[in-house]
Amino acid sequence: MLKRLSILAVFSALVLAGCVASPEPAEDDRLYQALGEREGIERIVEDMLIRVTDDVRIAHYFRGIPLGDLRDELADQFCELAGGPCEYTGRDMREAHEDLDLSRADFNALVEHLIAAMERHHVRVPDQNRLLAKLAPMERDMVD
């Protein structure tokens, strides 16, 4: 009897432990999905960088910058922000942009190209706005 009770106790403890350690609820990755997952995000970022480096207002900032690396960093960052399974490991936004002396107009120009790239890749406007809302607070770290 005692043996049966102790087996029951161990079993209950295991069940309880299982409950406590139950998996986290699934992360909200709807924006990640809406952007076309990692592949879609890479395409959007690449398209944005082509437009940015073709825009006389801001192209000069990107001269001499390894664009393949920048694309990968941006894709990691957007993917993580959108709830995807990525980790951005680059510099924080203040540090990455502090020597560039960016203006609000520069920031807006880049956002303009990001919107055009998302349009081109058929991202719905509410989803575009979701990504933009995550990026907007970064402006204060980049623009003086």
Ligand code: HEM
């Ligand atoms: C929402 C706006 C922006 C976001 C999310 C963003 C994001 C990033 C990221 C993730 C990096 C890589 C940092 C690293 O390698 O550690 C970076 C670097 C860079 N960004 Fe931005 N950026 C933004 C706006 C701008 C604007 C407006 C410009 C210029 C017009 C710009 C120019 C650059 C340049 C030139 C680099 C490379 C700096 C270097 O390697 O020294 N960025 N940005």
